[in-house]
Amino acid sequence: MIAGRFMQGFIDEDILRDVLKYCLATGADFAEIFLEERTATSVGIEDGKVKSYSLIADRGAGIRVMKNSVTGYAYSDLMEKASLMDAAGVARTIAEGPGPFTEQLRFVSKTAPPLYYRMPVSEVSESDRVRLLLEGDAAAREFSPHIKQVYASYADGSSRKEVVNSRGARASETHEGVYFGIFVTAEKDGLVQQAGRQVGGNAGFEKFAGTPPAELARKAAESAVRMLGAINAPAGKMPVILANGEGTTGTLIHEACGHAMEADYVSKGQSVYSGKLGRKVAHSSVSVVDDGTASAHAGTGHFDDEGTDTHRTMLVTDGVLTSYLCDLDYAGKLDIPPTGNGRRQSYRHPPLPRMTNTFIAAGNDDPEDLIADVKRGLYVAEMGGGIGDVTGSGFTFGVQEGYLIENGKITSPVKGAVLTGKGWDVLNDVKGVGNDLGFEPGGGACGKMQMVPVTTGGPTVYLASMAVGGTNI
Amino acid sequence: MDGRKELENIAGEVLELTLAAGATECEVFAGAIQSTEVRLFKLQTESIRRSAARGVGVRILVGKKTAFFASTDLSPGNLKKLTARAVKGAAETTEDPYAGFARQASLLSEADLDVYDPEMESVPTADKIEYVARQEKAALAVDGRIMTDYAMLSDGAGESYLVNSLGVSAYSRGTSCASHVRAMIREGEKGSDASAFRAMRHYKDLTSLNFGAEAGELALLYFGAGTSSGENVTAVYARETAAELLGYYASALSAKRIQQKTSIFAEKREGVASPLAYLADDPSVPRQLGSTNFDDEGNACARLELIAGGNVENLLYNQYAANHEGVASNGRGFRGGFGGTPGISSTNLMLAPGKISEEELISEIKSGVIVLETQDTGNVNTATGDYSVVIGGKLIENGKVTRPIYGVTLAGDLKEMLLNVSAVADNAEWYFGTHTPTYAISGMVCAG
Numbered sequence: 001m002i003a004g005r006f007m008q009g010f011i012d013e014d015i016l017r018d019v020l021k022y023c024l025a026t027g028a029d030f031a032e033i034f035l036e037e038r039t040a041t042s043v044g045i046e047d048g049k050v051k052s053y054s055l056i057a058d059r060g061a062g063i064r065v066m067k068n069s070v071t072g073y074a075y076s077d078l079m080e081k082a083s084l085m086d087a088a089g090v091a092r093t094i095a096e097g098p099g100p101f102t103e104q105l106r107f108v109s110k111t112a113p114p115l116y117y118r119m120p121v122s123e124v125s126e127s128d129r130v131r132l133l134l135e136g137d138a139a140a141r142e143f144s145p146h147i148k149q150v151y152a153s154y155a156d157g158s159s160r161k162e163v164v165n166s167r168g169a170r171a172s173e174t175h176e177g178v179y180f181g182i183f184v185t186a187e188k189d190g191l192v193q194q195a196g197r198q199v200g201g202n203a204g205f206e207k208f209a210g211t212p213p214a215e216l217a218r219k220a221a222e223s224a225v226r227m228l229g230a231i232n233a234p235a236g237k238m239p240v241i242l243a244n245g246e247g248t249t250g251t252l253i254h255e256a257c258g259h260a261m262e263a264d265y266v267s268k269g270q271s272v273y274s275g276k277l278g279r280k281v282a283h284s285s286v287s288v289v290d291d292g293t294a295s296a297h298a299g300t301g302h303f304d305d306e307g308t309d310t311h312r313t314m315l316v317t318d319g320v321l322t323s324y325l326c327d328l329d330y331a332g333k334l335d336i337p338p339t340g341n342g343r344r345q346s347y348r349h350p351p352l353p354r355m356t357n358t359f360i361a362a363g364n365d366d367p368e369d370l371i372a373d374v375k376r377g378l379y380v381a382e383m384g385g386g387i388g389d390v391t392g393s394g395f396t397f398g399v400q401e402g403y404l405i406e407n408g409k410i411t412s413p414v415k416g417a418v419l420t421g422k423g424w425d426v427l428n429d430v431k432g433v434g435n436d437l438g439f440e441p442g443g444g445a446c447g448k449m450q451m452v453p454v455t456t457g458g459p460t461v462y463l464a465s466m467a468v469g470g471t472n473i
Numbered sequence: 474m475d476g477r478k479e480l481e482n483i484a485g486e487v488l489e490l491t492l493a494a495g496a497t498e499c500e501v502f503a504g505a506i507q508s509t510e511v512r513l514f515k516l517q518t519e520s521i522r523r524s525a526a527r528g529v530g531v532r533i534l535v536g537k538k539t540a541f542f543a544s545t546d547l548s549p550g551n552l553k554k555l556t557a558r559a560v561k562g563a564a565e566t567t568e569d570p571y572a573g574f575a576r577q578a579s580l581l582s583e584a585d586l587d588v589y590d591p592e593m594e595s596v597p598t599a600d601k602i603e604y605v606a607r608q609e610k611a612a613l614a615v616d617g618r619i620m621t622d623y624a625m626l627s628d629g630a631g632e633s634y635l636v637n638s639l640g641v642s643a644y645s646r647g648t649s650c651a652s653h654v655r656a657m658i659r660e661g662e663k664g665s666d667a668s669a670f671r672a673m674r675h676y677k678d679l680t681s682l683n684f685g686a687e688a689g690e691l692a693l694l695y696f697g698a699g700t701s702s703g704e705n706v707t708a709v710y711a712r713e714t715a716a717e718l719l720g721y722y723a724s725a726l727s728a729k730r731i732q733q734k735t736s737i738f739a740e741k742r743e744g745v746a747s748p749l750a751y752l753a754d755d756p757s758v759p760r761q762l763g764s765t766n767f768d769d770e771g772n773a774c775a776r777l778e779l780i781a782g783g784n785v786e787n788l789l790y791n792q793y794a795a796n797h798e799g800v801a802s803n804g805r806g807f808r809g810g811f812g813g814t815p816g817i818s819s820t821n822l823m824l825a826p827g828k829i830s831e832e833e834l835i836s837e838i839k840s841g842v843i844v845l846e847t848q849d850t851g852n853v854n855t856a857t858g859d860y861s862v863v864i865g866g867k868l869i870e871n872g873k874v875t876r877p878i879y880g881v882t883l884a885g886d887l888k889e890m891l892l893n894v895s896a897v898a899d900n901a902e903w904y905f906g907t908h909t910p911t912y913a914i915s916g917m918v919c920a921g
Binding site for chain 2: 041043046047048049050051052053054055056057058059060069070071072073074075076077087090091093094126127129130148149185187190191192193194235236268269270272348350384385387390391392393394396398399415416417418420422424467468469470
């Protein structure tokens, strides 16, 4: 870790110390102040018109106080001592006990080195932003006369965060992020289909050189038009092949298993993975990773939002459960080292164990061989939204772009397919793992009472049998 | 909560500042919210959270070009910076002939809709904890295997002051509270989970309800529930799922989506519904979650007939959609707080009850499912009509309720479903701002 000069904090260190002491004065055992300043710019295009230019600017501090297993939380939109003390006064009401906090509070401070952004957000001009939208809009419409509606949005932002706690930790980090999303509607003979694509991450404007919006726009348009010819999805249990990266394998691992590996569910005995560290939980070809250090992805950072260094965490290694995703609180409860997964949407929210960039590691199989092995099944090229499985009651995802596999070949596009199953079964029903690891272009977010940016990825994965819900029985 | 004067001053100052920075027209929505959330785990307090925010959301017009900014930092320095950037940003956008704000607040009614509970902010935390604990206990009492994921109560008050450069101004204030219990069973690798919740405008209205047991009952129902497959299935929507489905149709009735042709009602609005489906949107009902005299642009809103006699009778407008057609807005432009711009949404949806009891309705069904829970994974599309959700509920066989089901996909097409409303029961009740009875839709497909 860089030991260098701590960057100028938002507010004098002595004030932070005073507020923390005040938090602890009624007997609490932990207190934390999270300060944040964020700005975001976004602009969209709809019906060929550039519109919805929007600026959001926020700054404030969230105060967390804990005693035993109880948390008090309050925030202030003003970074002044009086307001912070007010919030602290509210947060600390969860602890009522004798004795003021008398120990010395000394901070060990660390600043994340600035991530290198080739073209930082501050250098992006309004016309740069608009140019991407116009390129995306034109590319989608040029693809086919069946494209009737194009909606695209661009956003960028920066946030500066500082967290300090009563254990003496103090960390600060600055992030920048960019986002482009496009959503198209295709229509032919009264049939309507829609498709969307997005790209984004903890990166500067250079992210779009690698994944040009015009190319994404073409992909979205192509998908929507192709789906115009889609037949109704079959229904029943069948082999399923998930395409690599691109929001398929990644979405599955995030929703079917990732949430269940978050330490709060595990610690409360609610997860199918509770009490199973060291046990086999998946096919031996499966390894699952959550990597907050991976570059330029949406979930990346030097620290999490509690000041813990991020990690590349092996959740599952060759089929064996080897870790959970922890924040400070649950690392303590489970008696395992913190993994740097304590994340929060903003200063208005307390942190929770959250995923960062989650993926299935590459395997050894040739993806072509996997597809060729399927007599009748479903090929998932793009997933829609999903609801995760924690307890074993099951997950659900919609398939945005799917195809039949017939006799080892990808054939007709299908619409309206829904995948259901249990996360536990999915990891154990893996029949093949491709050697083609890919990440989704990014721009996604995970909701667990509060939104945080995440990325997912994986290789082509072959599942022996999954329940597919469609209208074609 | 009584910050009317303060919000009015803030809104007025920001309006002046923005016009001075070069905006030709301006609308300022100044809002303040405060809320508390109490969360229990295993009958013990797990967390207490207090939120309070105050900020502005400002829309500007520079000629016919638009921009928006929002901030909680109301210092003059910050506001000056934001207004300058917004004016510059507007210059990059395309001229939009339909942009424009509400022109005059012609309030049809100043009726007090009783949506503000003055006692809510002084309810002691201990009382809230006691109520939630009681609900959690009731869930746990259903069966020894039941655990709770969480049990919580959140309550809040919000007020807003809207002013625009065309002379419209409007103040509103409201409270709401909600309680939520999530129960689960986990045995080995098998599990189930289910939620129950209630939301009201007044605190005492909420705490007079004891609903916690429902979460436990549903978790038990779904544990070990099987699946079912079939064509030509009649789906019976009851309570929250009945309200949720109506919400999808309401979103397709947005005038903007009709104009953009991204609605199932874009091409056809006559002969699109069963004569049994009579749907209205009524903001004038006192004490409900959607009750209001005007929308978040300052336009008045009144009761609207949405679907009657098989036809769509009215669409929902905000000012932009109204400008697009050169008509008056009917006041359905709502934002989710000061941080956003007005979209289009309904207020209190009301489906008229029928004449038969729920029992009679079920007894007429040969092959069906009672839908008690739906999981929407993005496969409900109000533009294409695709409808595919994963449900939990009960099976109906030859007029009798036989066994529970879970993880079953229910699929259909929203256009056909509206035509196939085959029966409507007489048991209408309020669920989160929607008043609906149980109703049946024929011709659907189940897979599981």
